[in-house]
Amino acid sequence: MPALYAQPYDLSANGFYFESMENYAAKADSNCNDYGNPVEEYEIQFIDGDQMDRDLAKAWGINQANTGQYLEACESWDDHDKLVFIIAVGEVGYSFDPATVSPSDFDVDIYRVDSMKELAEQFVEEGLFGEIPEHLAHYIDLDSIANDLAMDYTETEITGQRLVYRAV
Known part of the structure; x- marks a missing residue:
């Protein structure tokens, strides 16, 4: 307390x-x-x-x-x-x-990553962009994806921890 x-x-x-x-x-x-x-x-x-x-x-x-x-x-x-x-x-x-606030009142997606590029890597690994053949995987431009993500997501640091979030 x-x-x-x-x-x-x-x-x-x-x-x-x-x-x-x-x-x-x-x-x-x-x-x-x-x-x-x-x-x-x-x-x-x-x-x-x-x-x-x-x-x-x-x-x-x-x-x-x-x-x-x-x-x-x-x-x-x-x-x-x-x-x-x-x-x-x-x-x-x-x-x-x-008097009535609840965290569920807010639509916030939080990712425990250090950067937009790391979030882009996570999204690619999770298949957000579909199935990527292994022989093409190294051609993915993660910097470009990270740049696009920065339009909707924001980097911050709270309690010494780097985070990326999207608030709707």
């Missing part, structure tokens, strides 16, 4: 670390500024956790209103679901409703 920090917008107040909404609520309810007034508004910051959850927080745009849904996603989504969301929202710019 990621560790978050609630940084008050009130400069005369102290912030606090939290890892759950229950922990956040308990600390926020008792947090007062130097003048004894309750603190109402916080900037939520990602402090510690794995890189996937950090990238998810960035794509999610965590804030005081959607932190609970973010923490729920961190706990219940697997890495593939998080990756789909990061690409769809963080890279492509899809919008989402934090």
